[in-house]
Amino acid sequence: MTTATLNRPMGNSLTAGKLPRGSAWVMLGGSWVVFGAIFAILAASGATKDFNIVGAIFFGTVLFDIVIFCTSLLIEGSRKAKDRLVTSLVATAFIIALLPLVSLMWTVIVSGLARFDIQFFSESMRNVIGAGGGALHAIVGTLLVTLMAAVISVPIGLLTSIYLVEYGRGMLARGITFFVDVMTGIPSIVAGLFAYALFALFFGPGIRSGFMGSVALSVLMIPVVVRSSEEILRLVPNELREASYALGVPKWLTVLKIVLPTSLAGLTTGIMLSIARVIGETAPLLIVAGFTTSMNYDLFADRMMTLPVFVYTQYTQAAGLHAQESIDRAWTGAFALIIIVMLLNLIARIIAKAFAPKYGR
Numbered sequence: 256m257t258t259a260t261l262n263r264p265m266g267n268s269l270t271a272g273k274l275p276r277g278s279a280w281v282m283l284g285g286s287w288v289v290f291g292a293i294f295a296i297l298a299a300s301g302a303t304k305d306f307n308i309v310g311a312i313f314f315g316t317v318l319f320d321i322v323i324f325c326t327s328l329l330i331e332g333s334r335k336a337k338d339r340l341v342t343s344l345v346a347t348a349f350i351i352a353l354l355p356l357v358s359l360m361w362t363v364i365v366s367g368l369a370r371f372d373i374q375f376f377s378e379s380m381r382n383v384i385g386a387g388g389g390a391l392h393a394i395v396g397t398l399l400v401t402l403m404a405a406v407i408s409v410p411i412g413l414l415t416s417i418y419l420v421e422y423g424r425g426m427l428a429r430g431i432t433f434f435v436d437v438m439t440g441i442p443s444i445v446a447g448l449f450a451y452a453l454f455a456l457f458f459g460p461g462i463r464s465g466f467m468g469s470v471a472l473s474v475l476m477i478p479v480v481v482r483s484s485e486e487i488l489r490l491v492p493n494e495l496r497e498a499s500y501a502l503g504v505p506k507w508l509t510v511l512k513i514v515l516p517t518s519l520a521g522l523t524t525g526i527m528l529s530i531a532r533v534i535g536e537t538a539p540l541l542i543v544a545g546f547t548t549s550m551n552y553d554l555f556a557d558r559m560m561t562l563p564v565f566v567y568t569q570y571t572q573a574a575g576l577h578a579q580e581s582i583d584r585a586w587t588g589a590f591a592l593i594i595i596v597m598l599l600n601l602i603a604r605i606i607a608k609a610f611a612p613k614y615g616r
Contacts (some may be wrong), residue, residue, distance in 0.1 A: 279343075283346075312357060324343070370587040390584065397563075408473040408477045439479070441474070446474040447542035448539075449474060454543070490518065546564050566585045
């Protein structure tokens with residue numbers, strides 16, 4: 256070893272023969288841009304009907320695998336190149352799994368922008384036949400019905416999960432677990448028929464209301480809340496409970512002051528997932544809540560329109576001279592429903608982060 260080698264800075268020897276940090280992301284983005292431009296040219300020339308975002312992402316990701324392997328082979332050597340190739344293939348598998356979601360989101364956004372205007376969110380469909388109108392009555396109905404379903408489901412689901420984790424023993428706990436598993440697999444149409452049959456016994460066969468829709472959605476929502484809350488509560492360390500018992504704190508107060516605050520972030524996420532599970536249901540609401548073109552703020556009186564039913568009715572009514580207007584409203588209604596779900600998940604993450612336990616070093 257020469258004196259020049261010993262005097263060479265260590266940083267240079269460590270960074271020599273390595274790709275810069277973030278180069279993989281640059282290559283991935285560049286590969287997507289390349290195939291995005293190719294598919295855009297094909298769409299502009301008429302070779303393809305529309306811009307194919309799925310094809311651009313897929314072929315761009317494959318190009319990224321080739322580029323990063325060849326680049327790493329030239330700069331870092333064969334061993335590191337193989338490591339980067341395997342890592343990129345894992346990322347490719349993940350991206351391929353996301354392609355259906357990307358395709359769905361792209362289609363809904365592109366098609367939904369046609370009526371994504373102030374009129375759509377400020378007017379109802381009352382006395383509207385052709386162009387114009389909006390989905391304000393459906394948006395309000397969706398929020399009211401889902402909120403009431405959460406008011407019914409969350410207390411029942413949380414108390415059930417607390418019982419199963421903290422108190423449940425023997426045949427009763429096993430029976431509850433069994434029926435929760437059965438309810439998880441119930442088709443949504445069955446929940447709607449259950450709610451309709453229940454209220455028809457007391458108010459007659461012609462009854463329709465938003466509250467009936469909330470009851471139907473709560474049947475679907477309760478098992479999701481129970482399962483997610485149960486798993487989160489089981490993650491709370493037993494040492495926290497034992498420390499509380501050692502100080503003489505009763506069990507109910509330990510659950511209230513120790514267990515629930517510790518698991519609040521996970522419980523909030525589980526509740527929001529259950530809301531996202533039921534907010535897009537169409538079949539039960541079509542049976543028990545019905546559909547209307549007018550505003551209705553009363554959950555307990557008359558029919559109430561919701562966004563999933565609005566999308567369904569607009570699409571099924573797409574015929575004649577005003578077919579395209581109905582289809583545009585249907586796509587925008589689906590876009591609005593996705594936005595509501597995304598906002599709910601964003602709120603859940605903010606709440607979870609705000610109330611998550613803060614651990615010191």
